[in-house]
Amino acid sequence: MEQTQNPQPPVFDQQPQGPQYEAYIPMMSFGKAVKTCFKKYFDFKGRARRSEFWWFVLFVCIVIFVWSILGSFISVAVLFGSGGEDFNATSYVITLSVIIFLPILFLMIPHYAVTTRRLHDTGRSGWWVVLSLIISIAYTATYIMAMIPMWERIDEGASSASQFNVIADTFQNSPALGTILCLLMLASLAVGITILVFEIMDSHRGENKYGPSPKYQ
Numbered sequence: 001m002e003q004t005q006n007p008q009p010p011v012f013d014q015q016p017q018g019p020q021y022e023a024y025i026p027m028m029s030f031g032k033a034v035k036t037c038f039k040k041y042f043d044f045k046g047r048a049r050r051s052e053f054w055w056f057v058l059f060v061c062i063v064i065f066v067w068s069i070l071g072s073f074i075s076v077a078v079l080f081g082s083g084g085e086d087f088n089a090t091s092y093v094i095t096l097s098v099i100i101f102l103p104i105l106f107l108m109i110p111h112y113a114v115t116t117r118r119l120h121d122t123g124r125s126g127w128w129v130v131l132s133l134i135i136s137i138a139y140t141a142t143y144i145m146a147m148i149p150m151w152e153r154i155d156e157g158a159s160s161a162s163q164f165n166v167i168a169d170t171f172q173n174s175p176a177l178g179t180i181l182c183l184l185m186l187a188s189l190a191v192g193i194t195i196l197v198f199e200i201m202d203s204h205r206g207e208n209k210y211g212p213s214p215k216y217q
Contacts (some may be wrong), residue, residue: 048117120210
């Protein structure tokens with residue numbers, strides 16, 4: 001009597017074979033991505049896949065969040081170490097900004113480097129990063145210029161340094177400067193969204209002008 005054999009269950013975790021398929025390299029782990037980005041600290045060439053980029057973005061967010069909390073305590077300790085009699089809102093904002101900016105300064109270069117490599121991985125130019133940086137610097141400089149007339153009122157508690165208050169006050173006192181500030185803000189938002197879309201996209205299959213694919217072989 002012939003025995004029927006049980007069919008083998010299908011295997012779903014194997015890469016399909018054939019000329020139309022490419023070997024897929026497993027995604028990077030969190031630790032490997034952070035290590036790779038620091039190893040390529042000044043490397044603006046080549047390509048970076050999504051896992052490398054987004055794990056490093058998560059690492060940067062964690063560092064900034066933790067350091068912001070620690071920076072708040074440090075700045076309060078510095079300003080109130082003598083009893084707090086000479087408390088000044090402007091001094092507090094400047095001190096806190098400098099403390100928080102320290103890790104950002106340390107992480108800025110590898111972040112821009114991996115962002116450039118991520119754009120390369122989708123076939124886009126790294127000049128998008130340069131454009132974003134130029135617009136950000138121009139917006140920050142204009143924002144500081146707009147805030148200068150408000151420092152005294154901020155110290156007295158009559159106004160706040162929120163973006164809405166700064167823009168509204170600037171339009172009232174200097175419509176031209178307020179218009180420039182709004183245009184730079186919109187330009188920064190548009191470029192930022194464009195770059196974000198590129199960063200979310202999958203790797204360009206195969207080799208492109210920036211090098212071989214870090215994801216597909």
